[in-house]
Amino acid sequence: MSAASSRRRLDLVVRRRPAMIAISLVALLGALPATTASASGPAPGIADGRITAVSPTRDRAIRLGSVTPGRAAQAAALAPRLSAPAPRLAALAPRLAAPAHASTIVTPVPTGTPIDPVVTTTFAGISQAESGAEPPDEWVAVNASTVVESVNGTVRIFDRLGDPLQTTPTWAFFGVPVGQEESDPRIIWDAFHGRWLGSLVSKNHDFSANFIYLVVSETADPRGAWDRFAFPSGSILPDQPTIASSTDKIVITDNDFRGAGAFLGAAILAIDWTSILAGGSPSFVWTGADSSLFSIRPAQVLSPSPDVHLVAEDAVDASPDVMYKVLSGPATSVTTTGFIDLTTGQPSIAAFSVPPPPHQTGGDTIALAVDERPLDAVWRDGLLWFAATAATTTSSGPADAARYTELDTTTVVPTSPVDFVVTAPGVDVYTPGLTVSANGTLFATFTTSSPTSNPDVEFSTWTAAAGLSVPQVLDQSAAAYHGERWGDYAGVAADVVGSGAAWIVGELAAADGSWVTDVARLAADADPPSAPSAPVRAAIVAPATLATAPGGASSAIPVRLSWGTASDATSGVGGYRISEQIDDTGAFALGQVPGLGLIHTLLLGHSYRYQVRAVDTAGNDGPDSVAVAVTPVLYEQTTHVTYAGTWATASSGRFSGGSTRTSSLAGATATFSFVGSSVAFVSVLGPTSGSVRLYLDGRYVGTRSLYLAFGRNRQIVYASGTLAGGSHRLEVVVVGTPRHPRADVDGFVILR
Secondary structure, three states, rough: HHHHHHOOOOOOOOOOOOOOOOHHHHHHHHHHHOOOOOOOOOOOOOEEEEEEEEOOOOOOOOOOOOOOOOOOOOOOOOOOOOOOOOOOEEOOOOOOOOOOOOOOOOOOOOOOOOOOOEEEEEEEEEHHHOOEOOOOEEEEOOOOOEEEEEEEEEEEEEEEOOEEEEEEEEEHOOOOOOOOOEEEEEEEEEEOOOEEEEEEEOOOOHHHHHHEEEEOOOOOOOEEEEEEEEEEEEEEEEEEEEEEOOOOEEEEEEEEEEOOOEEEEEEEEEEEHHHHHHHHOOOOEEOOOOOOEEEEEOOOOOOOOEEEEEEEEEEEOOOOOOOEEOOOOHHHHHOOOOEOOOOOOOOOOOOOOOOOEEEOOOOOEOOOOOOOOOOEEEEEEEEEEEEEEEEEEOOOEEEEEEEEEEEOOOOOOOOEEEEEEEEEEEEEEEEEEEEEEEOOOOOEEEEEOOOEEEEEEEOOOOOOOOEEOOOOEEEOOOOOOOOOOOOOOEEEOOOEEEEEEEEEEEEOOOOOOOEEEEEEEEOOOOOOOOOOOOOEEEEOOEEEEEOOOOOOOOEEEEEEEEOOOOOOOOOOEEEEEEEEEEEOOEEEEEEOOOOOOEEEEEEOOOOEEEEEEEEEEOOEOOOOOEEEEEEEEEEEOOOEEEEEEEOOOEOOOOOOHHHHEEEOOOOOOOOOOEEEEEEEEEEEEEEEEOOOEEOOOOOOEEEEEOOOOEEEEEEEEEEOOOOOEEEEEEEEEOOOOOOEEEEEOOEEEEOO
16 A cells, blocks of 8 residues: 555544434435525424535546545543543643754744733533534534533533533534434534534444535534525545635535545535525535545635635655645636646755654553544635644654644745744654634644653744744543544634633543543633723722621621723733722722722722722733722711701601601601712611602602511612712602602711
8 A cells, every 4th residue: 555545544433322313315406406494303402504415516526546444443531530630731842843854945934923822711512422423523612601611412502611512412503314323523612604514524334325414504603593504415425524614605625535444535615605695595616526636624714705725735756745826706607627746846944754653651552542644724814823732752652643734825836934843752742733823823722642641732923023932731531541532623712802812722642541531711811901991999899788887886898899891912811800998098909800890889988099000801900090989978867968848757767767757648858968979868768668759959850669578777768879979968858758758867878
C-alpha cells in the first residue's frame, strides 16, 4: 500500500441510540418532491421549522482512486462518569520548532510581551455516559446569550454562565429518521445572518443510503425553530462534513467513501443563502468526489465576506502537500478544480506530516487518535489560519506536535505565512483547535499526554507582536483513556462579546476511562475598562421597614446604590467593585457585583462616601468613578412638617420616636419640606388604615394603601428616586377611605 493510500481513513462513530417512532426519510425521498415538509417526527425539545428532503442532483463524475480506509470503529466504554477532574492552571514551557517537513518559512521573531489568557468561565460539558458514542467530536459555538456544545449523540444549549438550558439527541436535533446512524455534528454561529447553522452525516446499516444534513435556525435563539435539509448521497458515504458560512453561501465539505470501502475523494456541497432565506427549495451544487484531494476544510468566515477559503491535503503524492483554494462567486458555480499547491509552489510551506499515536500512562498509546489532516480553519480580515497534528522529533524521540499556520490571502497566491508547532520534550501535543478573535488574537487549544501523564486540555494565544503565550492547563484527566479514538477535533469559537475572547471545548478522561468534556471562556486582555458612565446614585428603598436598635430607636434604612455602565471592548465588563467610607474613616470594599446596582443598609445619622470601578472579565480594574457622599437622616413627625386639617397625636413605643400624628379626615394634609437627594414617607399599616395620596414638589406621584389586616409599624411606604439637589416638598393627603379612613405620619427619612 502506498504512503498516500495509508492516510485515507474513514471516521466512523461507534454509538448506541434508542429506537424511536418516526417516519423514514429514506422512504419519503422516493415518493415526495423536494419541498415536501415533514421528513420525520417532531424533534423532542426543539421546534420544527421547514423540513426539506432535497432531490438527488449530485454530480457523480468521480475520479476514482485506489486508496482504502484504514481507521476502524472502536467499541465505546459506556460506564458512568464517577468524578470530575479538578481544574488547575499550570505552565508548560513551549518550544517553537519548524514542522517535521522542510519549509522555507521563518516564523517572525516577536518583539512584545505575550498577554497570558485567563479563564473567565468554565463548566462541565457533555460526557460519554450521556452521549454513548466514541469519539466525542466535541464542538462549541457561541453568540451574545447562549453557548452550544455538540458531540456525537448530544447537543446541549447553555447560558453564558454554564447553566444548561436544553439537551437534545443529535438525531432529534438534525431530524435524522429511524434506520440512520448519525455522526460528526458541527454547529456554528453566523453573526452576519444572525443565525445558527449545523451539519451532520448519517448512514444506514449497509451504507446504501447516506445523507448530509444542514440545519439553520430561524432566529438567534437556538431553542427556537430550525429549518432542516437532508441531502441524499446514495451509496457514497460523505464522511466528516465540515461547515462554513459566508455572506452569500453555505459550504459543507466531506470525504467520500464507497460505503465502508474505498476512498473516492473530497467533495464540496455549496448552498445559496438567498434560497435558504426565501423559504423554498435550496439552490445548491454538490460536486463529485475529487480523488486528488483529502479533507477539504472550509475556513469559518469570521468577518463579512462572500468568499470561503479552503485548505486541503494533497491525496496524490506520497508527501501530503498543503492545498489551497478560495471559493468566490455564487454557490452554484463551485467546483473542486483550481486548488494550488502551497508546498511545492509559493509560499513553500511544509507539507502535512503523519504523526505517531500519542502516549499515555501504563505503556499505552491512543492508537487511532490522530492523523495528519487539517482539523480546522478560520478566516478573518484577509488572514487564514489552519491547524493540524504534525510529526516532530524532540529530545525524547518522535512525538506529536500541534501545528498552526497563518496565510495572508489578500493576494491571489497567499503570502507572508506564519508556521509554527507547539512541542515539549517527551510530550505528545495533538488535536489542535483554533479561532481568531475580533482583535486578531489567535486562540489555540490542544491536548497533551506522555508515558507519565494522561491527556489534559491546554490553551494559549498568539499575536504577531508578542508571539505565543505560555500554554496553560485548563483541566487534567482523572485516569488513562480507555478508548482508541480521540477528538476527532476540538471546537474553538470566537466570542462575540469582547474582541479578545474565545470559547473552547476539550476532551478529558474520567476516572472510569470514558471521555468527558470541559467548556471554558478565555480572555486575553491587558487593557482596563472605562470608568462608569455615571457616578454612584443613592435612593431609599420602599416598601421596607425601619430597622430598630436595642432600646427601640430607629437605626437603619435600606438604600439602593446604582451607577452607569462601563465598557471594555477586549474581554467585556465582568462586574463592578464598589468601595464605601463611613464617617471619613478608611474606605473598604463592599465587594463585586455583576450588575449596575445593589441594595445596602445605611445607619441613620452616619455619613457615607461611595466610589465604583468596573472590572473586566480578565480581571483588569478600571478607574474609580467620581465619589458621592450621602447621610441618611430621620425626621420625626413633628420636625419640618406642616399640618392642615384635623390631626391627633398617638403615643406608643411601637412608633418611631414614640409617637405618630394621625388623621381620619379626608383632605387633611401633612407637608414635609427638606433639602436632600432622596425622601421616604414612614407610616403605620393596620386594619383601620386607609389610603393617602402623595405629591412631590407639587406633582402627583401615587396613592399608597395603608390597610393591612395585621398591624405593622415603622413602614417605609413610599420612597422617591434620586432627586436633583436643592429644596423639595413632599405632601401627604388623607383620602378618608370609607370604614377605615385613618392615616398616620410616623416620620420622614432623607438622604442629604
